[in-house]
Amino acid sequence: MKTNPSDLLLTAIAPAIWGSTYIVTTEFLAGFSPMTVAMLRALPAGLLLLLIGRQLPSGIWWLRAFILGALNISIFLSLLFVAAYRLPGGVAATVASVQPLFAIFLAALLLGSPVRLLAIVAALIGIGGVALLVLAPHAALDPAGVAAGLAAAAAMALGSILTRKWRPPVPLLTFTAWQLTAGGLLLVPVVLLFDPVIPMPTTANLLGLAWLGLIGGALTYALWFRGIGRLEATVASSLLFLSPLTAVLLGWVFLDQALSLSQMAGIVLVIGSIWLS
Template sequence: MTRPFAPRLLWPLLATALIVSWSSGFIGIRLASEEAGVMLVLFWRTLMSGLLLLPLALLRGPRLTVRVVAEQMVFGVMVVFLYLGGFALAIGQRVPTGLVALISDLVPLAIAALSQPLLGERLRGRQWLGTGIGVAGVLIVSQDSLRLGHAPLWAYGVTVAAMLVFALATVLQKRRGMLQLPVYQTLCIQSLTGAALFGLAALAEGDITPPATPGFLLGVGWLVIFSTFFCYSIYYIALRLYPAAQVSSVIYLSPPVTMIWGWLMFDEPLTGLMFLGLAVTLVGVWLTSARTLPRATNRGRNAPDTFGDQVRLDG
């Protein structure tokens, strides 16, 4: 299918908007968590996002059956509550936002590792090499972050666990061959599922009443309008006009942007060693994100060739 014509100068504008808005999710959580607990922040973010999308999800797109809703709720638990909640919890514990963004972008490496046993996709040697290089880069960044930061050690582990949960959810969705709903329907169901769980977690911490402070309102508004709706609008417009590989490659530039934002806004650590580790990691992600070679099975033939089909809510 022929792609719509795109003016030559449109790509730099879309790419810049995508990088900034994608990285803004980490900064918005950091900003709002200055005023309230991360569970309360995520409750209001996911609740507002889900409610705003609900009329569209009910009135347009395929009919939502009980089975489809239940499946999306399961993935909502994994990719919203556990994945997004894990990263937000780490940021709330003051893990540097740039490191959190970097670990988030390791999802293709984890998907590559899980695709062989679960999807029957044979990986090239360069992909295994890329996985090792990517992990080495994260260890370089983490070493400086651990030395300069103030977060507890377990919070760094939470970021890795959250990334692995997202990768597992993506691979399981591919394995099941689930009905491909429009993004606004999946985002609505998964957001409302996350909101219910974040609400319970916030109640366990005390209250779900939002603090009437400018910082909290700005942070949640930032997350809903800029990091969710604006970000994904730009993302899907770009996918319509440009190749998927070109669009996804831009997203991998979000960690350095996030590091600079965190340094400027919150005085988070920013060192040459961290940028070295970032460069090493990006090389690993680039190597790993090459296409897989499916085995000659029905499941293998039906498996998607590219990573990252599941909608991400971090950006």
């Protein structure tokens, strides 16, 4: 399949914006747990898009919407939260960055896509680039945390492949609404169980939630699902390397965080891996 540059650029917007989650959460949502932020990010955005589209799933699409919402949003974010809780942030990000590698083999299994050696090499280069970007020396490894990070990567990789395989019979915004709403609803009992007290939001909190929900949720997931339908699965997954890259660059620009030589090398490797894919 020939890659259309406009499809590539539009899809790349999603993981690039997802990279702002860290700085928005730390600067605007102090006191909110990551799981609560994930629920407040997905559910209101999904309900808003449902009001706009005014169409609910029918037949088998009820089940598929909840499967995709679970894989792409609730299971992915829950397991990523567990990984981030049990591992240093850099280790968690590096473990989660194996998702493009999972996507290569899942696409071969479920879509019949060929396993290209160059795609595997590109994914490994990207993982190395992310490690240089965010991994601290002598970082501790917790087996349960590593397992959760790997499972999170596998969940979203599978969700992306199934999104392409099933091809929804509705407009893109409606399809995005189904997944965000389903994923958000599945997160509600998790939040009530582990984080029942939600802080009273301030103006800064509301601005942060509006950014994560409307821009980092509704807009980006619509662009992401559009890209999954138009790009090869391995190409779309490789763009996820932009997320930690954006997070590091935003920290450098807005938080005066230093950019080391190893991180600069990581930037080159991440960009190179996407170009190879």
